[in-house]
Structures are given as structure tokens and as C-alpha cells.
Amino acid sequence: MSDKENLTRHGSLSPFAVGGRLAVIGGVLLVSALAFAYAGGWLTPNRLTPTRMVAALADRGGNPLGHRRNHSKGMCFTGVFDANGAGSRYSVAPMLVAGRYPVIGRFAIAVGDPDASDITGRVKSMAIQIVSPNGQEWRSGMNDIPFFVVSNPRDFYELTLAQDIDPATGKPDPDAVKRFFATHPDSAPFAEWAHTAPWTSSWVDQDYNSLDAFRLIDAKGASHLVRWSMESTVAPTPVPHAALASMGPDFLEHDLVRRVADGPLAWHLVMTFAGPGDPSNDATKAWPPDRKRVDVGTLIVQKSEDEADGPCRDYNYDPTILPTGIAVSDDPLLAARSAAYAKSFDLRAAEAADYPRTARSTGDRP
């Protein structure tokens, strides 16, 4: 039986009515498909998507295939977190209960080129994953800056575009970053820091800050707004920027390997509690220095490893992977970091062939 016969057989409906009803069905399907397309961003090409963010990060020079799209050059480390129990008063996080918990982490510099020289790493970072015995995880990505450069993902994207290579010249537009800072006054404190903060030749002598705010949730369900820091136990040794140039491209790695060989390295994890009016959603604003601080434990770095075949390689240090007892704040950077880190991870996992898992010995790099 052909469709036509079928329709007419079921029709007390006139061919005209059948056509109208088919049009209704077609309309329902079209609207559904359009709604789906809208949800997916295809109808709004200006939407800032993780894909666009990560593509902009990857266009700052170098070949990022197989690597993180930001903080692309780094080293793995392993160690433990010795919680002293002081954090338990403010959070039910299992890894803040007094005890020792395994850590896989990573030191890096905030560059897009995995082969960049360390002298280009104005911002250094530490990422950690702490695992509790019941399988909960706390991941955190922290930077050695006192506040972040922007407060929202759109500004971060524009600042990244300003650093991107212009295909016509093969270099970034030298004025683009200046233009960005001239038009974004919230970013002025960072620019000031970048120009004046002393450089050092080590990851080890730096403090690393969460920058974004989080909430600690205690046993009564009360919430405490905090930022946290990994505070170094090694005094920083300032090095003139010009002097770093003579130290070769991988001085941070050499320094780390040498120091770990001498013994474990320690940082104190310090929670800083917000006072009244301290912003939870603006990482460009430092909180006043007199805020309550609680040392909740010590990170002990016991071993450093090359990233190519190291334990940190295949982890995404998404700062929103949190245990019970720690929650995100309303800082808009957190969701953007989570979304973009996931995209970066998805890309590099699929590009694993571009980043062989072969250990290179220290000093091999050109």
C-alpha cells in the first residue's frame, strides 16, 4: 500500500487537511531542532564557548598539540598533604581531618607554548589533587600572583586575544595588550604587579594563591567564605630579569630537581577568611591583609617527575572538583575555568600521539 492510499484510507481527512496536519508536524520538529541548536550555541555565534576560549589560548605561539592550552609548560610532583585538623572546625572536607593524604600535583608557568623559555613565565602556578580515603577529591590550581588579572571570562578572553599571534606578522600585536590594560582599569593592579614584583628562578620559593573565593561548609552547615594559599617555607631569592636570561630555558625544572634531591619541600596551606564586604566574585580585588588566617596543614613535595610520562599528565586540575565541605563561590571565573579546562583536557587527550610519553632527562631540551 502506498503512503498516498494509506492517507486517503485513513481520511475522512481531505488531502488539504492532511497537508495542514503534516505541516503542523513539520513545524513541531523544526521548532524542536531550532531550540536544540539555540541551546548548543549555533544560533548565537558570539557566545563565548569553551572551544573559542581554548582556541584563543592556543594561538599565543608554539605548538600546543597534546599539551594543556594554558600553563602549558610544567613538571609533575608527588607528595602528601599533612592536615593538622584545624580546618575541620570550618569544613567537613575529609582531607582537612588531621591525617596524611596523597597528592599528585604540577608546577607550571602561565604560557601557551609548551617549549617556551622559563624567562617568559611571569606567572607561576601550582596545581594539586588531594585524595581522601573515601575517594573524594580536592583539586586546585593556584598562581603566585596576589590577585587575578581579570574578574570575568569575557575579559580573560579579550586579554588572551590580545596576546595571540597575528598571522600576517607571525607575532602578537605589540600594542594590543597595552590597549587592553588601558581600557580595563580593574586589571591595573595586576599590570603593576607584573612590572614590579621580583622575579625568582624557582617554583619552590613562591606562594600560590587560589585567587578565586570558595566556601567552606562546616558540620552545622554554616558557610565560610575563604581564599586559600600555599605558603612557601623557602624565602624568595629575587633575581634580576636580565640575569634569568643567562640561565637557559629550563631553569625552573633544574632548580626543582636539584631542591627535591636535597629533601622534601614544604608549603603551608593557609585559609584566609573574608571579612564583611570582601568580594566573593571579583578575583582582581585583594582582601585586606588583616583577615583571619588559619593554617590547616602542610603540603610536602617528595618527588618531581617529567610531565611527559608523569602522574599529573592525564589529570585535569579543574578547581571546581571539590570534596564535601568545600564549595564554589559565585566567582564567575570558576565555571569558566572548569569549562575551559575540560575542553583543553578533551583536546590534549585526543592528541596524545603528538606528545610522546617518553621521559627526557633534564637538560635535553634545546
Add this chain to the structure above:
Amino acid sequence: MRTSAMRTAPERFSALQRVLHWLMAIMVLTMLFIGVSMVSTVKPRFLTLISIHKPLGIAILVLVLLRLGVRWKLGAPSLPDDLPPAQAIAAKLSHIVLYALLIAMPLIGWGMLSAGGYPIVLYGPLHLPHILPHNDKLHAILLAMHIALAYLFFATILLHVGAALFHALVRRDGVFRAMAGIGPRYQCGLRVKPEGLDFGNTMDRSNLT
């Protein structure tokens, strides 16, 4: 095949089957829209959406297994005997695809997160074990599958909705009513299946809505 079920093929799906169908319809559409939204935004809703996506996916996996069990027990109404064979085959195939996706998508998502080394948090401290080893190549394969099958899923649902509305509005043959509980009854009188007509029997259990 249980011949007894064929002879007594119900006119409509049982109330439990209808509840499961419509509940899962809402859940699956929510899931697909959440999925396609969350991967295209960097706004705070990203975190909300992804925190719903994981437990909702596992809930769908649990419900589809329950639903298959109920269906195996209670059967399903037969398709109209006068349904053109091409449409009957399309109905059968699309329903097999839908069931396969209902099972595969949550498992692939679960496996993908396992291979990515992510904790699989459902709610608070409640999390699932990893079902695959931490492996980046595995993660990449499963992610590609999760995305491709999500589009196939949505396309198949559109086909399913289009066919359901065609039954309801054009053919008016009682197929829509069998799941909706409302809608046109079969127009040409009682649906008496001719004895021994092979076509009717093979289609008997194919209306896997």
C-alpha cells in the same frame, strides 16, 4: 517470543509503562539540552548543568533497565495491521536504536569520566566507582562516541515524535493513544488480527515505545 502475549496484546501500554515513558522522555530531553548547552558555555550555569547531567544520566540508566524488565513482563500493543511494511520496519528499528542509546549513553559517559580520571560525583559524598582504567586514548574515543551518539539520539527522538504525531494526527490509528492515554481511537472498528497472518505476528512486539 511468547505466543500468549501476542494473542492478548494489550490495546494500550500499562499505566506503569506510560509513566516510565513520559518520565524518561522528560529526563532524556532535559539531558540532551543540558549536554549541548553545557559544552557551549563558560557561564556559571556550566557548573549547575554538569552537576545535574551526571546523576540524571545514571537515573536514566537505572530506569531503562527497569523499563525493559517491565516490557519483557507485560509486552506491548501491536502495531496496526494495515501499517505499511516500510513504516513498521522503521518503527521497529527506531525503537531498538532508542533503547540502545538509553543504555549506551550513560555507560559511555560513565566510562569516559572514568578514563579521564575524574571523580564521578552524584551528590555530595555519593560517588560512583571507575568502570574503566585512567587512559587518555580511551577517554578520547568515548568522548567522540558520547557526542556523536547524542546527536543521533536527538535525531532519532525527532523521528519518533514526528512518527507519533503522524499516527495521532494523520493516520489516527490508536498508536499514539496506546502511549499517550489520550488521542484518536482506531477508526476502522475493532483491531482484529487476521489469524495466521505472519506480518502481524512479526510486528507484534515491535512497537517498542
